[in-house]
Amino acid sequence: MGDLQRVMYVDDDPDLLELVELSLSRLGDLEVETCDSGQAAVAATPRFRPQLVLLDLNMPELDGPSTAQCIRAVDGFASVPVVFITAELSASERALLLRSGAAGILRKPLDPRALAGQLRKIWQTGRFG
Numbered sequence: 001m002g003d004l005q006r007v008m009y010v011d012d013d014p015d016l017l018e019l020v021e022l023s024l025s026r027l028g029d030l031e032v033e034t035c036d037s038g039q040a041a042v043a044a045t046p047r048f049r050p051q052l053v054l055l056d057l058n059m060p061e062l063d064g065p066s067t068a069q070c071i072r073a074v075d076g077f078a079s080v081p082v083v084f085i086t087a088e089l090s091a092s093e094r095a096l097l098l099r100s101g102a103a104g105i106l107r108k109p110l111d112p113r114a115l116a117g118q119l120r121k122i123w124q125t126g127r128f129g
Helices: 014-027 037-048 064-072 091-099 116-125
Strands: 005-012 033-034 051-058 084-085 104-107
Touching: 005 014, 005 037, 014 033, 014 116, 033 037, 037 064, 051 064, 051 116, 064 084, 091 104, 104 116
Parallel strands: 005 033, 005 051, 051 084, 084 104
Antiparallel strands: none
16 A cells, blocks of 8 residues: 555635645645645546545535545546545534545544644555545
């Protein structure tokens, strides 16, 4: 499996995009591609080739689960691990996401100092694919 090196982060909040990009690249020493919509993420997937996708659950037009489905439809990415982030989530919604193949779910607000470690832990557990 190797080390986690490339993470795609998808969120419609420009402030979070900047915070997470800085957190993962500077503190986490990861290569990061940020996308402000699900459509942009799907388009960037073949070029960037993410090892893991960090997705906001609630976005306009194409929400997190729909974005994950579209990314996994891209040739070669059927089992790419997806970690959802959200502020609100019921127990039944959480169970549904995990049953649908989510590698993990993180709650907002995110801790910028801990985020890369959290993603590496999810990557290392190999609960995906």
